[in-house]
Amino acid sequence: MMTKKPSDSILVGLDIGTTKVLAIVAEFNALGEMKIIGLGHQRAKGMKKGVISDIESTVQSIQRAVEEASLMANYDIGSVYVGIAGAHIHSINSLGVAPIKNGEVDEFDVRRVLEAARAMAVPSDHSILHVLPQDFTIDGQQGIQDPIGMSGVRMEVGVHVITGATSAAQNIMKCIRRCGLEANALVLEQIASSETVLSHDEKDLGVCMVDIGGGTTDIAVYHDGFIKHTAVIPIAGDHVTNDIAMAFNTPKTVAEEIKKRFGNVLVQLVDRDHEIEIASIGGRPPRKLKRWALAEVIEPRVDELLMMIQAELDRSGFLNLIGSGIVLTGGTSGLDGIVELAEEIFHLPVRRGMPDYQGNLEQSIRNPIFSTGVGLIKHGYARKNRKSLVLEEYSTEEKIGKSITGWVKSIFA
Ligand SMILES: Nc1ncnc2c1ncn2[C@@H]1O[C@H](COP(=O)(O)OP(=O)(O)OP(=O)(O)O)[C@@H](O)[C@H]1O
Ligand SMILES: [Mg+2]
CATH class of the missing domain: 3.30.420.40 (ATPase, nucleotide binding domain)
Structure with missing residues (x-):
């Protein structure tokens, strides 16, 4: 072929x-x-x-x-x-202002105003990864998405700038x-x-996307259809696996397996009598483990992570702007009970996305x-x-x- x-x-x-x-x-x-x-x-x-x-x-x-x-x-x-x-990822919202050369916005004007918006102090070991326009303002009229061809003398643009090492x-x-x-x-x-994972409606109304992977939790906030905030928290599913391996003295591969098969984020949701069998380290015979004891190890770590996300949203000022709530994705969003716990913490609708x-x-x-x-x-x-x-x-x-x-x-x- x-x-x-x-x-x-x-x-x-x-x-x-x-x-x-x-x-x-x-x-x-x-x-x-x-x-x-x-x-x-x-x-x-x-x-x-x-x-x-x-x-x-x-x-x-x-x-x-x-x-x-x-x-x-x-x-x-x-x-x-x-x-x-x-x-190492950082993000910042910035504003650019430039005159409109010939009374009507052309590509050159747009380029100049964007260049003004991205002209900011970036640490010498960082580079700009993205410049994401949020909206254009012409002579005080806000919320313009496509300024080309519009009349005016002065144009502003709000941008979300993302830098990385x-x-x-x-x-x-x-x-x-x-x-x-x-x-x-x-x-x-x-x-x-x-x-x-996000719909246009969610982005318009305001939404926070949280991708909880193995090593990092990646956050993006949208409002009015545009990206407003991004952040990365270096805690995710691997930390949960490590906690399980430590708590039950079992190899990481085993911890990973039981986490995916039997893990639950909410102790209160787990049947008190449900027992599982896990391998031990160093050739010792396998042991029995109560499933709620596993949840007891998982819950505090995930709780801590969700609280860190909430603190991040609070700090950035967007917690009150996410009317359509939170969308969780990434492998760790597969944990049973994580949606319920997140709803409890955020008091917002939470769903899984894939x-x-x-x-x-x-x-x-x-x-x-x-x-x-x-x-x-x-x-x-x-x-x-x-x-x-x-x-x-x-x-x-x-x-x-x-x-x-x-x-x-x-x-x-
Ligand atoms: N069904 C599941 N239940 C619970 N955890 C799961 C499930 N499936 C995968 N995971 C966990 O999700 C993590 C992997 O997710 P993902 O593939 O999204 O991460 P990654 O992209 O490799 O890492 P990162 O984005 O953090 O760099 C692992 O910690 C894994 O244990
Ligand atoms: Mg990932």
């Missing part, structure tokens, strides 16, 4: 998570419908809390995942949309290149996940661990089709000016 050649209608997402590396190949038809044709899923080695800690091991994991996906899709993977996360971004690029691949774009993981995908491979894809991977593809598709409002700043080759021009063309074309 002949291998499919690089094609405009085929996009590849690469999610380098703390626990797994995922390569997803998707083909789009003329109607923009997505069909997933390849999937590579490998255990991540060399990642800590969302950041690459060992290049060699990460390269191997990526290579395997990409090969697997490439074989299944029968497609030669050349370039990928890749995610970035980690505690330059070294973390460079290490991702290094791994990608070592695998013989090219990165189309480096995308903040919660932006990708949000593309998969790729709402039907078709080829849907059995595998409809799982919250795939939200980022599918989102990377959706994000890539939206950008290619000039619908995305995200400006990718970080790039190894492109000059920033060029990417801004590309972006301006891309949203207003």
Whole structure:
């Protein structure tokens, strides 16, 4: 069979998570419908809390995942949309002001006002990853989404700027290149996940997306249709696994298994008599364990994490703006009882989100661990089709000016 050649209608997402590396190949038809044709899923080695800690091991994991996906899709993977996360990520809302040159807004004016908005002090070891416009104001009239062609003398724009450690971004690029691949774009993981699990209505009304993975909890807040806040908390499912391994003196692999099969976040929801059997360390015979005792270990850690999320929302001032509540995704959102506990803590509606995908491979894809991977593809598709409002700043080759021009063309074309 002949291998499919690089094609405009085929996009590849690469999610380098703390626990797994995922390569997803998707083909789009003329109607923009997505069909997933390849999937590579490998255990991540060399990642800590969302950041690459060992290049060699990460390269191997990526290579395997990409090969697997490439074989299944029968497609030669050349370039990928890749995610970035980690505690080094910072975000800030900023404002830009510029005069409108000829009384009517053109692309040049938009570029200038965006440049004014991103002209801020970024620590020397950080790079701008995204500049996300929120809304434009012309002569005091707020809430303009597409200013091109409008009359006025003075334009303002509010933007959400996301920065990350330059070294973390460079290490991702290094791994990608070592695998013989090219990165189309480096995308903040919660932006990708949000593309998969949030609806337009939720983003309008106000919503907080929380992707709880293995090493990091990635947060994104939307309101009035635009992104308002992002944050990363370096605590997630691996911490729960470690707690279980410590509490019951059992290997991490066993702790991970019983967490997924029997774990519950709310002690009060667990049958007091339900017993499970777990392996011990060092060849000792297996032991019996009450399921509620397991929940007793899980509950405080997840409770602590949810409280940290709440504190983050409170600090950022967006807690009162998320009318449609919280959407949980990522592997750890699969824990029984987590939705109930989150509702108790936030006093807001909480639901689980995962790729709402039907078709080829849907059995595998409809799982919250795939939200980022599918989102990377959706994000890539939206950008290619000039619908995305995200400006990718970080790039190894492109000059920033060029990417801004590309972006301006891309949203207003
Ligand atoms: N059904 C489940 N119940 C509870 N926990 C689960 C379940 N499935 C997966 N997990 C946990 O989810 C975590 C992995 O989730 P995910 O694949 O989203 O993380 P990741 O993308 O590798 O990491 P990160 O995004 O933090 O860098 C692990 O800690 C795993 O134990
Ligand atoms: Mg993840």
